[in-house]
Amino acid sequence: MTLLALDSVARGYPMRRGWLGRAVMVHAVDGVSLEVSAGRTLGVVGESGCGKSTTGRLALGLETPDSGTVTFAGAAMPPPGGAAWRALRAQMQLVPQDPLGALDRRLPVARQIAEPLVIHGIGDAGERADRVATLLASVGLRPDQAARHPHALSGGQRQRAVLARALAAGPALLVCDEPVSALDVSIQAQIVNLLTDLQESHGIAMLFISHDLRVVRQVSHEVAVMYLGRVIERGDPDAIFTDPAHPYSRALVAAIPGGSKPHAILAGDPPNPADRPAGCAFHPRCPVVVARCRAETPTLDVRADGRAVACHLARG
């Protein structure tokens, strides 16, 4: 069952170049269509500026698309700030990269974990205290740690507290934006395991945004690769990681340090979203570019093997 659907969503921001420059539109997300099924994880990978975080914010309704639609549980996303939108917060939550920035430094974490319950009017004081205790246990925090302020916890413990708060109102969807990128590898593994456990026990769907392909492979049921505001490949994680079809996906997989694929080093800098190349946006860096790529933008088409690829040369 589809829980979240993005249909051709686009979002741009005006950006001024230089001090007195004219404002130009930067298309952060440019016609993205994605679906997340209930209880499943869609991994979104890509480099800085590919629009993956904006996609997450559009999915949560924190941003309104310039065009296209976002549908959650069969209903259109209400405009941000209204009563309907606020009620929907109980259903969908963000897990950000920086837990210290997401927590209030002045409040003990237990108070913050209880906040969604207060906001959505769930239970009385006693029930809330019980619920907080259950949440703490489910994310692996001790009761004495709940009384601490965020700065008295380690990075991993803070991320656990953020998760407990995100789970408080019983959401159906978590949008995780680089949730383990700031953590050390041993702690990263703890949180990755915790996320998969929580998904199993609570049946939560996840939109998992990360630049780390290893982590994305570990948690995802389906993967979408983004480049310059568009999805350029989508499919089964194992299929994409063993046999990436788009030349950009191939370069990404080959660049994973310690991977088995030989290095085909991609030349050039990551592209500037304010200066999108004509035709296929990847063509200036593409090792197999042909004339058609410079003129004609490839569409994301589903191949016979079920993989969706936006490349003139990888139709399959």
Place this chain on the structure above:
Amino acid sequence: MGLTVVPSASPLIRISGLSVAFNGTPALLGIDLTVGAGETLGLVGESGCGKSVTWLAVLGLLPNSATVGGSATLDGRELVGAPASVLERVRGGRVAMIFQDPASALNPVHRIGRQVSEAVTLHRGLSGGAATAEALRLLDEVGIPDARNRMTAYPHEMSGGQNQRVMIATALAGRPELLIADEPTTALDVTIQAQILDLLRRLQREHGMALVLISHDLGVVAEMCERVCVMYAGRIVEEAQAGALFAGPRHPYTTGLMGALPPLTGPRLRLTAIPGRVPEPWAMPPGCAFAPRCPKRIEACDVSVPNLRGEDRRVACIRAAA
């Protein structure tokens, strides 16, 4: 893969019993290691394990609140406690260091050409046109496209990868025999990381300089280094040739780090995360610092700190075969 280097009789850098404490709190608890000429050594470990502090201490870059003990010699010459005049000649001269965040290491209000030529003037005594020409050659060498025109750019006009190339050019200005790269690609996108690692590999080959790569990323270290030291809570816990280490780690912490890394192929099993967290420096366990998190812990582990045993391959664990 790195070069095969015949180990010479005397290493370029020899660190013995190096310790650092900040305001009485220990951060580094006695490090012994050597770096040979032209060698690539990887230092891996998590935040706070002392991998960066080791080299900041060697180069005299720690604040006054730090107490440094032990010894670090460059070609037999002591650097710990050496006068500023000696350290200033070493830093950026025979030993150069680059950092994770090039944008903050570069001066935002100076053009990049000027920053590189300053380093050339300082370390090579060139001035005027000669320094500018050398700066241009260095920017070319590190792969800044259209370097002649980019000389007048400011750091904010360059991408993160380009700025790291500029930092590397600055580091090369003094023709170092050893380059210490502290998480040089951690802030970069993966395709740009691949470019920078490739550049470091090429420069090392062409200049024959030694490279110490400090990284939290086992994959990066596996790919770049001949020899690897794994650090935990201020000590080296395992040291081995990279191939041997990744094929069969002996310290339970090294095994744990590798198990925590999601694989790229095969079935997606639950990760074997290391439970708990690194001990706080003011609350170190009495024996092995890893014992509280270790699956192989026995009573003896809590009695005393295990020594780093072995010759070519060293491991600090009483449960491991050296």
